[in-house]
Amino acid sequence: MIRIAVDLMGGDHGPGVVVPGVAKALERHPDIRFILFGLEAESLPELEKFPALMQASTFVPCEIAVSMDDKPSQALRHGRNRSTMWRAIEAVKTGEADVCVSAGNTGALMAMSRFCLRTMANIDRPAIAAIWPTVRGESIVLDVGATIGADAQQLIDFSMMGAAMARALFEIEKPTVGLLNVGVEEIKGQEEVKEAGRLIREAALPSLDYYGFVEGDDLGKGTVDVVVTEGFVGNVALKTAEGTARQIAGYLRAAMSRTLMARIGYIFAKGAFDLLREKMDPGKVNGGVFLGLNGIVIKSHGGADAEGFAAAVDVGYDMVRNGLKSKIEHDLNLFHTRRATLSAPDEDSSSI
Amino acid sequence: MIRIAVDLMGGDHGPGVVVPGVAKALERHPDIRFILFGLEAESLPELEKFPALMQASTFVPCEIAVSMDDKPSQALRHGRNRSTMWRAIEAVKTGEADVCVSAGNTGALMAMSRFCLRTMANIDRPAIAAIWPTVRGESIVLDVGATIGADAQQLIDFSMMGAAMARALFEIEKPTVGLLNVGVEEIKGQEEVKEAGRLIREAALPSLDYYGFVEGDDLGKGTVDVVVTEGFVGNVALKTAEGTARQIAGYLRAAMSRTLMARIGYIFAKGAFDLLREKMDPGKVNGGVFLGLNGIVIKSHGGADAEGFAAAVDVGYDMVRNGLKSKIEHDLNLFHTRRATLSAPDEDSSSI
Structure with missing residues (x-):
């Protein structure tokens, strides 16, 4: 079983694209268990369309979504501890998840990942x-x-x-x-x-x-x-x-x-x-894969469609399975x- | 009248491609006068195929051709004052030509151009x-x-x-x-x-x-x-x-x-x-155009065909005509x- 934390709110389209993407990845890798971080009002209607995904996932409602044009410092100030992005990363830190995938903005995702996971020894x-x-x-x-x-x-x-x-x-x-x-x-x-x-x-x-x-x-x-x-x-x-x-x-x-x-x-x-x-x-x-941190974070292209997001989840899956x-x-x-x-x-x- | 100095020996193919290229450029711009620098044995048989070009050109026989894999320092040591590349550049320095075109190796061409023409004031x-x-x-x-x-x-x-x-x-x-x-x-x-x-x-x-x-x-x-x-x-x-x-x-x-x-x-x-x-x-x-020297030098792609070399000559022509x-x-x-x-x-x- 491979456990993947997903930020549902990232990307240009949010849950409307991320949720179907995650569902596709599950079809290909039925041994994934997802922890999905999202705003309830926007995420649940999408999730309900994919009963098999709901079965294989835990949904964690969060208060805040980092926007695509938040500066890293803004994202950290407002989103620390309570944004979907932060909490998905944090799930890797606490060991609840093996890898985190987000289509959110690169600068914010990197800043939060560094802050939360820290760099590896010698890096x-x-x-x-x-x-x-x-x-x-x-x-x-x-x-x-x-x-x-x-x-x-x-x-x-x-x-x-x-x-x-x-x-x-x-x-x-x-x-x-x-x-x-x-x-x-x-x-x-x-x-x-x-x-x-x-x-x-x-x-x-x-x-x-x-x-x-x-x-x-x-x-x-x-x-x-x-x-x-x-x-x-x-x-x-x-x-x-x-x-x-x-x-x-x-x-x-x-x-x-x-x-x-x-x-x-x-x-x-x-x-x-x-x-x-x-x-x-x-x-x-x-x-894009963030390397050198105490945990693996995958950045999906912000403009990716469901197939693209699924490909990013695949990358995370392979990384964990092969012990990156x-x-x-x-x-x-x-x-x-x-x-x-x-x-x-x-x-x-x-x-x- | 625009006067263009050409290094016939540069590029992967030498005069076999450069001469027809120059001839093509002349057809488009009959007001060009060329000064052609080449090794006699390889250049003259090619030139003889283009009587109109011969009419519009002065051929200057040289002793040495810089090779495509000469290091800049080697090229300067062996080719200064007597290679086709050097002499084509020098024609710009002495005012005999308005611009120089060569398909020779970039490192050598830049080293010789800097050495011969020097950088402009304030550059x-x-x-x-x-x-x-x-x-x-x-x-x-x-x-x-x-x-x-x-x-x-x-x-x-x-x-x-x-x-x-x-x-x-x-x-x-x-x-x-x-x-x-x-x-x-x-x-x-x-x-x-x-x-x-x-x-x-x-x-x-x-x-x-x-x-x-x-x-x-x-x-x-x-x-x-x-x-x-x-x-x-x-x-x-x-x-x-x-x-x-x-x-x-x-x-x-x-x-x-x-x-x-x-x-x-x-x-x-x-x-x-x-x-x-x-x-x-x-x-x-x-x-490629070398800028910032006391004279304009155009570097043609080493692998260019005759049409490509003609395009490089065209660039030189436009530069001079428009007072670059x-x-x-x-x-x-x-x-x-x-x-x-x-x-x-x-x-x-x-x-x-």
């Missing part, structure tokens, strides 16, 4: 990991916007956490990890990226296979399983890719309606276009123990 | 500006990889140079300018981006219309005419967009050959697909004079 900063569709399947990209900037050690932390997530989600034993960099020779890279590359190579971690530097176009190629960068660059890259996909979808629609021949062609190829749309839909591969949190803890411990051992002889020799 | 760092296809037409994005990092003043310099380029290329009187940022509230942005935003708003420059912050997905939307960012982020964004476009083109090809119905549809809609391919082809909107360099100098002067006037009273009052 300075949490990261948001995105699941990135590639030509080869899917990769994990982090950080896509939890914090701005990262030093070499934080980039290494991101590498280990991303690799643990790849092991949990894709069931790969030793995922390949690349550091995002730019390809102009000799001005190559920020100092912290270079240093992180050197350190991670030296550490020779058993949990990941360090590939080296990758560039922006390697994201779509799926060159590596995990791409690591700091939050500013990661956020720009993610939104640029989404924007480009929408732009091309627009071109495609325009091209297919321009002439009679094109419209006839479209009718014949409609099945293919539907498949393509599915491939290009960011909502289908949904779920203990994998991360194990890898971090190993790294820090190893580093302590490696640096010990130096300390000895300097004291002689 | 610390040059930038590479890309012409970005958008839903609304085209935008200018800079810096896409000349240097890593930029402080607030450098971001303002980029804004002014990018706006001058938009005025020259798109013939807009007062282009809109946005600073690339991330959208998570309250962790919003690097300090230097915030400061640049504040300063540029205060300066109220007559040459541009400051829009505010934009995000990664605004690039494809064409929200502003000019998007400003530092070189690491700009380079990642550019390559991510190119990679995403290629990825979707791959999906499209796969989708259209999957079933018989799709293949029939493809035949009907072939004209539409051809148009789409043209829209999505990065080679069609070709030409004097526009930039004028705007920079105005900004610095204005700032001197603004800060003058402060200095006076502190000395009282």
